[in-house]
Amino acid sequence: MKKIFIPITLVAVALLSSNCSNDFIEVAPTENIAEADLLTIYNNNEGAKSFVTAIYSNALSFSASSFSWNGLTSMTSDDADKGSDPGDSGTDKDKCDALTLDATSLSVQEVFETNYQGISKANIALNYLPRLDKADAAVVARLTGEAKFLRALMYFNLVRCYGGVPIVDHVPVPSSAEDTDMTLIRKSKDEVYKFIETDLLAAIAALPEKSGYAISDLGRATKGAAHALLAKVYLYQGNWQGVKDQSTAVTGYNLVTDYASIWREVGEDSVESIFEIRGYGGNPSQGxxxxxxxxxxxxxxxxxxxxxxxxxxxxxxxxxxxxxxxxxxxxxxxxxxxxxxxxxxxxxxxxxxxxxxxxxxxxxxxxxxxxxxxxVLRYAEVLLMQAEAANESGTGDVTGPLNRVRNRAGLANTTATGQVALRVAIRAERRHELAFEHDRWFDIVRTGQAKSVMAADGKTFVEGKHELFPIPQKFITQANGKATQNPGY
Structure with a gap:
């Protein structure tokens, strides 16, 4: 009888069996369960939800949302220092701070690996959800949208960090040479962005608005979250019309009055919140x-x-x-x-x-x-994306959404006029509004400011190298010539 690796709780799901040639993009197996039994035990609404809960739970890990992710997205930038004590490197956080990461750095490896672990869980879910014929079709359709949203979010993390990466779009068959190549051969950055776009368009079609969920289901991916993420994906590609279309489709949200309350427990799932990583997973007490x-x-x-x-x-x-x-x-x-x-x-x-x-x-x-x-996604950022798209395209309202964000922060309307001055103003608002929300490093890279910004911070940004982090050496070694390293590493 065919076996797959999956724990009873579905909190962690394996991507491949242990004899697969590429064990880097893999979750360690925890238990064997017959596929036929799986399709019996989990062939109901709650069982279907368990597959997707496993994907959400991936974001709770130390490397997914805490230490290594902070290292790559925050400590690298001019907004943050390593901190701690001078003698405590945090394994490699001193290298994040100094822009001296290499292909063996733990943060580089953990961010790469943990996102692929989540993608593996999404692929498992997308493989089994259509086969759960005793679950409600509407529930399965919604969960499929959630899985595609989450997979898109993880690929967005990967493409911003590493550029082109392997697109693993289904559960690989260990004996398939074609599937092995799928897990090892890097696609281009444009191909990864196209894959993300396809997943998000499917998610938009399948997901309800935030108001369509019961209170007990708050925190699940929504139509608004998929629109907002797609707007951000287009922002990184300079597709200004796409940003406009997707950001204006984000409806039913608003700014909260008190900025400081956003990060307190009372501010969770507020009218401003579009998507959050929730402090619990498959186990309600898990944070x-x-x-x-x-x-x-x-x-x-x-x-x-x-x-x-x-x-x-x-x-x-x-x-x-x-x-x-x-x-x-x-x-x-x-x-x-x-x-x-x-x-x-x-x-x-x-x-x-x-x-x-x-x-x-x-x-x-x-x-x-x-x-x-x-x-992860807030309405304030949607407004700032609208302002940036209008300014860069030369059409649309720039100061309206920009001033909404400024006014909430206790500031008067911007005095900037003209595209260049407004560009500076919008970038400053993004820095102050989104500080420590994992955007600053990517923002200075995508806007071409990184060299001058980091020089002002006393650090050397090498153009042609530091736009991307290195591909982990462990993966390069396992690829055995099928994947190349990023320039400069």
């Missing part, structure tokens, strides 16, 4: 590994490791009166919103407030796996 602890203040009266600290460059870049500065940065010696007094003797002068969870006003109790949700 996001190390997100709070790895970024908490370190040293005297501290509560964490102290990594990924706001830079002086970021702290000094805000306009006077911008409420986002204090909502984003914890300063040594300050009294926080929940009454906690931060010792002036902590190891670093600044910490990331968006990662903070209160132990008196919220639910933090020192657990490694915290319940804090991570905001």
């Amino acid at each position: 996001i590994e190390g997100y709070m602890v790895s970024q908490g203040a370190r040293g005297t009266s501290g509560w964490g490791w102290g990594f990924n600290t706001p830079s002086a460059s970021l702290a000094n870049s805000y306009e006077a009166g911008d409420v986002r500065r204090d909502a984003t940065i914890i300063f040594a010696g300050e009294t926080m919103w929940d009454g906690r007094v931060v010792s002036p003797l902590v190891a670093n002068p600044r910490y990331n407030e968006k990662a903070y969870v209160s132990n008196t006003k919220e639910t933090f109790n020192g657990d490694w796996e915290t319940t804090k949700n991570i905001r």
Whole structure:
């Protein structure tokens, strides 16, 4: 009888059997279960949901959303420093900070690997969902849309980090040479973006709006989330009309009044929130590994490791009166919103407030796996994408959406006029609105600012190299000549 690797809880699902030649893009097997039994046990609505819950759960891992992801997307940029103690490298976070990562760096490997683990779970779900004939067809269709949205999100992470990567679009057959090549041969960046677009268009057609979900299902991918992500995908390709079309299709959302409340527990699933990584997975008590602890203040009266600290460059870049500065940065010696007094003797002068969870006003109790949700897509970013697309295309309302974001931050309407000045203003708003939301590094790269921005931060950005991170050496070795390294590594 045919066997597949899958745990009973479906919290982690294997992509390949253990004899596959490429074990890098693979989830370790945990248990054998006969496929016929699987299609019996899980052939119902709850069983169908379990396949997709496994994909969501992937984002809870330490490397997926916390340490390595912060290293590549934040500590590399001018918004953040490594933090912690000078003698604590965080394995390679000093290299993230200095732009000296290489193909053997752990952060490079973990981000690559964990996204493919999630993609493997999506492919498992997409393989089995159509075969669950005792589950409601409408539920299966929606779950298929969720799986495609999540797969697209993970490929978006990969293509921004590494450029062209293998497109693994189905569960590979271990004995198939063609499928082995599928897992090893890199596609072009354009091909990856096209694959993402196809998945998101399918998700848009299948998913309900946020208002169409029961309260118990909040946090699942929605039609609005798929439109917003596709707008962002088009933003990275300079497809301004696509950005306009997709961002205006994001309806039913608004800005919350209090910017600081967005990252508190009361701000979860707000009218501004389009998609969040939720602080629980297949196990309701499971949280996001190390997100709070790895970024908490370190040293005297501290509560964490102290990594990924706001830079002086970021702290000094805000306009006077911008409420986002204090909502984003914890300063040594300050009294926080929940009454906690931060010792002036902590190891670093600044910490990331968006990662903070209160132990008196919220639910933090020192657990490694915290319940804090991570905001991935917000309506404020949709407005900023609208402004950027209008400015770059020369048509549409630039200042309207831009000023909505500024006004919420306590600032007056922009005084910028003309395309060049407005471009500078929009980029500044993205920096301040989205600080520590995993966008700054990618923004300075996609807009061609990276060399000058990093030079001002005292770091050398090598054009033709640093636009991408290296492909992990482990994968290059396993590819055995079928995959090439990124330039400069």
